[in-house]
Amino acid sequence: MKNYLKRQQKLFTEAQQQRLEELNIMIAGTGGLGTNQALQLQRIGVNKIYLYDYDQVEVSNLNRQLCYGKNDIGRTKVEAAADFLEQFDLETEIVVSTEKITLATEVPADIDIIFDGMDNFESRFILDQLAAENEIAFIHAGIEEFFAQIMLVLPESELRLKDVFAGSEKKELPAVFSPAVTVTASIQVLEALKYLLAFDDYLENQLLHIDLLSNQMELIDLK
Amino acid sequence: MALEVKFYSLFRINLKTKGIEYQQESEITITELIEKLDQDFEGYFTQKLLKEDGTIARGTIILVNGKNIFHLNKLETKVSDGDIVTLFPPSAGG
Numbered sequence: 001m002k003n004y005l006k007r008q009q010k011l012f013t014e015a016q017q018q019r020l021e022e023l024n025i026m027i028a029g030t031g032g033l034g035t036n037q038a039l040q041l042q043r044i045g046v047n048k049i050y051l052y053d054y055d056q057v058e059v060s061n062l063n064r065q066l067c068y069g070k071n072d073i074g075r076t077k078v079e080a081a082a083d084f085l086e087q088f089d090l091e092t093e094i095v096v097s098t099e100k101i102t103l104a105t106e107v108p109a110d111i112d113i114i115f116d117g118m119d120n121f122e123s124r125f126i127l128d129q130l131a132a133e134n135e136i137a138f139i140h141a142g143i144e145e146f147f148a149q150i151m152l153v154l155p156e157s158e159l160r161l162k163d164v165f166a167g168s169e170k171k172e173l174p175a176v177f178s179p180a181v182t183v184t185a186s187i188q189v190l191e192a193l194k195y196l197l198a199f200d201d202y203l204e205n206q207l208l209h210i211d212l213l214s215n216q217m218e219l220i221d222l223k
Numbered sequence: 224m225a226l227e228v229k230f231y232s233l234f235r236i237n238l239k240t241k242g243i244e245y246q247q248e249s250e251i252t253i254t255e256l257i258e259k260l261d262q263d264f265e266g267y268f269t270q271k272l273l274k275e276d277g278t279i280a281r282g283t284i285i286l287v288n289g290k291n292i293f294h295l296n297k298l299e300t301k302v303s304d305g306d307i308v309t310l311f312p313p314s315a316g317g
Contacts, residue, residue, distance in 0.1 A: 001244055034316040119317035146312035147232040165313055168291035170282035174316035181317070205289075209231050209311070218231070222289040 034117025036185030
């Protein structure tokens with residue numbers, strides 16, 4: 001076990017902790033959700049994080065994308081994020097890619113799950129299809145104002161993101177801010193871990209709906 | 224048994240209720256359900272769920288027993304007592 005992980009030792013069995021430290025994660029999109037996911041996944045000691053984003057840092061990102069500051073404006077997001085994460089010297093390997101994710105993207109062979117860090121449904125549907133074709137688990141999250149939803153799609157699942165969210169594409173830019181984004185990404189990481197570390201209960205054919213205005217989290221059955 | 228309609232996100236906040244139940248022994252379409260909801264909520268759902276031409280608006284989700292009506296019979300999907308209809312604007316950002 002990495003020596004800085006002692007305070008989380010009691011949370012997991014020895015096998016789970018070992019598995020946790022072997023996990024390789026692909027984060028698709030290093031915006032608000034993606035930067036928060038990366039920070040959490042690095043802190044808990046996963047083996048490797050692949051960061052995918054083809055964009056550069058813009059001033060409008062800074063209200064929620066925690067790996068960037070004003071000095072990073074104009075830099076490639078994944079490189080700025082990698083520099084930020086690596087300064088903590090926490091052993092998790094960070095691998096970056098500026099490839100725009102399409103159905104032709106060759107996903108890394110060693111990943112255990114794909115994290116949705118996208119900011120629109122069109123991109124998410126492509127990502128979900130890529131996960132399905134490569135038989136890799138995929139965990140979706142979307143956040144807007146004070147509301148979010150999270151859905152875990154298992155490799156063998158016939159129920160895909162588009163089955164639930166068809167018709168969700170829209171043109172307007174959603175309102176997003178840091179506290180709600182951070183909460184959502186943290187729950188996304190937790191839900192992914194419950195599945196990856198084989199906890200008894202994890203999201204399966206269910207949508208987790210989060211209402212931060214009313215402090216309510218509810219499961220919506222999808223079958 | 225009743226036809227259960229559940230609201231989430233802004234729908235719940237705007238309407239100040241988690242949903243509504245109807246005793247609905249015979250089947251009705253989603254279009255007819257929206258008309259019923261409009262009577263109880265002052266036209267709110269036509270405005271939120273439908274475009275001006277009466278087709279389903281982008282950016283909202285209508286699930287019947289967990290399935291998106293896009294993959295069922297769209298607005299002609301039939302529901303009755305025992306069914307659960309879930310309505311919410313999905314969160315798109317990240």
